[in-house]
Amino acid sequence: MREFGYQRASDVAGAVALLGADPDARFLGGGTNLVDLMKSGAERPARLIDIRELPLDQIETTPEGGLRVGATVTNGDLAAHPEIRRRYPALAQAVLAGASGQLRNMATVGGNLLQRTRCGYFTDVTKPCNKRVPGSGCPAIEGEHHNHAILGASDRCVAVHPSDMAVALTAFDAVVAYETADGPGEVSLAEFYLPVGGTPHLETALPPGALITGVTLPPSPVAARSRYRKVRERASYAFAIGSIAAALDVRDGAVHDVRLAFGAVASRPWRARTAERVLTGAPAGPETFAAAADAELAAAKPLPHNGYKVTLLRNLVVAVLSELAEETAR
Template sequence: MREFDYRRPSEVSEALALMSADPAEARFLGGGTNLVDLMKNGVERPGLLIDVRGLPLDRIEVTDGGGLHVGATVTNSDLAAHPEVRRRCPALAQAVLAGASGQLRNMATVGGNLLQRTRCGYFTDLGKPCNKRAPGSGCPAIAGEHLNHAILGGSAHCVATHASDMAVALTAFEAVVKYETPEGRGEVPLTEFYPPVGDTPHRETALPPGALVTAVVLPPAPVAAASRYRKVRGRASFAFAIGSLAAALEVRDGIVRDVRLAFGAVAARPWRALEAERVLTGGPATAEAFAAAADAELSAAQPLRDNGYKVMLMRNLVVAVLSELTEEATR
């Protein structure tokens, strides 16, 4: 690991000033559960770590109207355990609990979770080419090992998937990411936070250079109270997903009145299933309708040689979870 300097500012303005002084060398450090791993294998080589855990960004508050304001340095453990999160958006708490072991959740932060990088083996292996790590070098995963890679939204330049469980739940409920730069404050919807892969897979977020994520805001969404996160993984431990679903459903008189769906582990970003939502809204809450909606969303899938199983996996996941939510709603 390269030798580095370490600073722990107490104010956001101080953290931004440190970053602005040397943006090429500096990195913000939250819990370090992803960044430090990348430093160990040489993918990241910062000369300065700016530890943001001492900043006053560690609160969870209910907003006017019943939304949630989550500070960027809130730990994953505190987020999952918070009674208002569990009451207003259980899928978010479930996603966090599915994401890692208790030890990691105690360290990892909300802001860091959203900014974590792909776990693609080619990205983390400096002996292999990777367009995300070294633009223009190629994407060996397309013809190589891609069992857990993207079936939606990929390109000839990258088929990696995003690793976050939390981000999938946040995407389903239209969360907004707030940030600060030396020029002022800004925000970006999570659905736009991760740009399409295209020919620039190394551009992983829509944040301006040197920006510090300060909070995530979930707008009021009554349907989120009847939500669920379901994760499928290759082994029954704290492994990364091979497919996941954040879902919420409101059913009245057998008709879908509101529905939210987001897929995980199938694209370079959490995948909001807008076409499936459109097909379902106003129609019957039946297994057949759920399957048709999933098929409509997955019609855009472009699986590779070895990951076509994800199409059926996601279809079955949509049908199973929405059927469970429907049964609970009609009890």
């Protein structure tokens, strides 16, 4: 591991100033992703700026009736918060599915959003990787790729985004707030993650030197009837091979409102807007749910060993929406 400096920030402006003075520094929250990558040599910051003591650890109601989650709220506290569980249950379920209790009690909301999109070739510094060394190549395309992208990938990178939490936040139109030396700003989570394109090493739309200060969930009545379903290769915590965050409102047998986002299928959480358009106003039944999934997955371009994800996601859409529709009918 490269030797690094360490500083503890006491306020938001001070944290931003410290990073501005040292572009090779990184903010440190829980460290559950960054420190692992430092150990492997995939990340080599010259300095860590500890932000855990910043006053960003609250979950508060917004004037509009949504919720604002501070960037240093732990994943454990987020999943346990009564208003999150009541108003956005799929978000609580996604966080609980994402890691062990020990990791949830360390990992922060801001850090979860900023964890690297990665695969085994990224973390193995003996192998080429366009995310780690732009232009060096993507060996996953011809190599091990059974859990890689089927949507929105490019010939430069086929890794999938690892966050469960971000999938649910994407479904609920969350907005990320940040602070820079020039003042505050915000970006919707739908625009937060950049398309992989030809620059897979550039992952987010955050301005240089920005510090995430929180995430706002807008008021969303449909989110109260929502579910997160994750499929993984072992029962203990592991990255998804496919996941879905879904919310459904059925009235008089037809879909009145719906939210859908997929995980483990692209370099970023995948908002299934095509499927949402097919569903809205249509009969709430398995045939419609399957047709919506097929419409969304028509753009899939699986590699030789991950085509199973198309069937997996189709089945997830039908199963989860059918369960939500049955609950609505009770």
